[in-house]
Amino acid sequence: MEQQRESAELGMWLFLITEIMFFGGMFCAYMVYRYMYPMAWEAGSEQMDFWFGTINTVVLICSSLTMALAVRSAQVGQRKALVILLIITMLFGCVFMGIKGVEYYGHWTEHQFPGPNFQFAGPDAQHVQIFFFLYWAMTGLHALHMLIGIIVVGFIAYWSWRGKYGADYYNPVENTGLYWHFVDMVWIYLYPLLYLISHKHAG
Amino acid sequence: MATAVVPTVERENYLNAQYGIKSWLLTTDHKRIALLYLLSVTFFFFIGGFFALLIRLELLTPAGDLVQADTYNKLFTMHGQVMIFFFLIPVVPAVLGNFLVPIMIGAKDLAFPRINLLSWYLYIVAGLLMMHCMLTGGIDTGWTFYTPFSTAYSNTKVVEAGLAIFIAGFSSIFTGLNFIVTIHRMRAPGMTWNRMPLFLWAMYATSIIQVLGTPVVAITIVLVALERLFHVGVFDPKLGGDPLLFQHLFWFYSHPAVYIMILPSMGVVTEIIACFSRKRIFGYQFVAFSSIAIAVLGFLVWAHHMFVAGISLYSALVFSFLSYFVAVPSAIKVFNWTATLYKGSISYTTPMLYAFGFIGLFTMGGLTGLFLAALGIDVHVTDTYFVVAHFHYIMVGGALMGYLGGMHFWWPKISGRMYPEWWGRLAALVVFLGFNLTFFPQFVLGYMGMPRRYWQYSPEFQILNVMSTAGSTVLAVGYLLPMIYFLWSMRYGKPAPDNPWNAAGLEWQTASPPPTFNFEETPVVTWEAYNYGEIDAKEVPVER
């Protein structure tokens, strides 16, 4: 069983580094263009809502705490705590998605979605459009991963409630935790890179 | 006490353990999954080969008279995409690797058997999507789908093809992930890293590349799809985007991808050379680490595909310099194979003929890669048939011949039957001759200046093109022969003993074909790899 647990752990980490490389390609694009168009990046970042971004960061960190505590509950066989903590983690995730949705709606109505309707009053509008493309693509991919995470945590919470996991077997809980923390980590980088570039913030 | 009476009731093995289509489509037995892959990759090999034949037919004459220019663009694009993503990348890992990795380490199956089956289903879904794409218009961007043509100007089904490759990429990632965990966690007692057959080191190195590189091409495809769907994106020059960024991201995977294609075949060649020289591999540690070195160094050289695309001269110098380094571990392997052959007791069986062919042709392909790594020469021959010849020497003369050698070597184990040896040798010779006739003229053509991807050419290039097309028909015959006699052997071939080659390795210590769980009891390994000296002196029993 130990061999199975170690195999599952190694397999999960290998999967996570594929995710690092997957997001990494977009970080590469971000880095290249920030280097080429620093002013446009500042201008774009000033359009981000500082408070939404900061609150979302706090929300995700709290969700990581509850997720870590949930895994710990599984390790010590506390079924009720496990279920409750997983549900709270899901709720935090939903709050994140909600705030993101509000943000996206705001950007959409401000014509900050790249495409024929994109409008930006200021110099370098074309380069700012690239910034926004990366903003939508990177946060969109992150949000997709969050959504998948919320659904998976939901399933794990259900099976935890049914008593499937305990101190002798909790691989799926642990691996879900690893996934959740990874998604949190991506946001830890997205936050300063997208929201904190300029020292003049909106909001 | 019965003597040598062949039992009339067939012993249970993985092939006859369960019957019915559901037992195959829902199997988690790595050996059955390997056969599922064998059927599917062979199917795609035919598709890719079909496109190749059409290309060669068009190039018989200088004028563009068989197909229209746009159609020709689709032919070489789809030839490349099918051959690379649906044949070369999966073939040795998913067929030979899936079959052999657990048995070679003494395990019952891979670490994650259900993910293995998922890998195959992802491959099939990707393949069906690709077929649909090809049947409803195809794509014409070149297999490299460079921007801005692929994002803004091509009228073909770029997103659909991209999605197919995206899904196939995850099939590849999961296979690699499975092998890494299996090799780390499931080796039999006594099977230390340094006792593993070198095929496993090669598979391990390949898996590293699959896991680390494939996600980058996946995100690149996503970005291309987004740009195509929303008509704006990061590669669009009208916005200040850089098409070269696409090339950086694309080649970051696609260069290491060529090592995914060659490393497993190198592993196969190592096994064959040791067995048919009756010697341990010279320099085991060097060969093992050279596989890892190729995997790592292979990630450092990608922009040598972009020398004339517009990267800075300084970074071109850096990538050219690094590209010379990556040749070194491959050369180390060739030296070690040669040293193994020296004073060995050589037998010229079919697998050995393919291995010899591999060494010669891979060396030529690899050395011409160094020509291309030299900036000055590259400016002259880039985007010509020189490049086409270079990569076909490696991928066809190298990877594919290694695969064929491996299929012959392990056919008795996989099927329980012997293939007809003289037909095997004949086919190997036909393949070798056909291959050289097809691709050697292309080196000359490229050097003389014939551009690649053109559907018409200057008349002075015709005679070499005719030679190349003639060679391709010979090559096609050479490929058909094994397909025919392998099928024939399943019914009429001589039943194979457990170890027809008297080879070292745990796979030969179990029945041909193996039982579903590979071994009657978990083996305990107390001997070094390639202990041919002991085997031939009959100091260790090799057949039950």
Place this chain on the structure above:
Amino acid sequence: MSAHIATKKLYVGIWAALMVLTVVTATVSRIDLGAASAAVALIIATTKALLVVLFFMGVKYVSQKMTIVVIVSGVFFLGILLVLSMADYGSRAFK
């Protein structure tokens, strides 16, 4: 089970550290540090990421060394992508 079980106190402590670092990075970003602000932000982000990896994901107490090798190689190869790509862009202006 040989896995290490962390205390609730440890997790809450890490959470508190992450909160503090978030406040720090948000506050510091309002100060005009010029070229250094990107570096500072990334250093803080990396510190937060390390806290998550080491403690929330348990890497500090992990039983297999291989896990560390896997993580480091993932980060290393991402680094290669970023560094060598920038080698091109960064040197295009050179004469």
